[in-house]
Amino acid sequence: NQDLSNWGEKTSKVSNMSLMFSHASAFNQDISSWNVSSVLNMENMFQEATSFNQDLSQWDVSNVVNMIGMFNGAVSFDQDLGDWDISKVQSFEDADAFYSFLGNSGLTTPNYDSLLIGWAALPSVERNMRLGVGNVKYTA
Numbered sequence: 001n002q003d004l005s006n007w008g009e010k011t012s013k014v015s016n017m018s019l020m021f022s023h024a025s026a027f028n029q030d031i032s033s034w035n036v037s038s039v040l041n042m043e044n045m046f047q048e049a050t051s052f053n054q055d056l057s058q059w060d061v062s063n064v065v066n067m068i069g070m071f072n073g074a075v076s077f078d079q080d081l082g083d084w085d086i087s088k089v090q091s092f093e094d095a096d097a098f099y100s101f102l103g104n105s106g107l108t109t110p111n112y113d114s115l116l117i118g119w120a121a122l123p124s125v126e127r128n129m130r131l132g133v134g135n136v137k138y139t140a
Helices: 005-011 109-120
Strands: none
Touching: none
């Protein structure tokens, strides 16, 4: 659970953050200043990171194509991701790029509502893609 906030610009050339904090059960540091604009793959990045609950709303994820299981099992995670530009996230032959994205996460209804509203407003989001959210609920 070390402070990684000073990595900010050092992450600007990273293209793959898959599994970076997977099963890091104690990790809960502020990484909001990280430059993730070159990242293509965030598959299972915070999978089972059970303590993680930091604001990532300002991350530029506009180049990410794979977010499978990104917050799956991150039971404490409850942040607003509604401003994320996920328009490049793609479906794959056997699995959608959002499969188990928020499965078993701690996302509350207001933050899930914000995510759905924000992402629905994006003009180039692939339609009919499955978004795996487990038991997360939205306002009817």
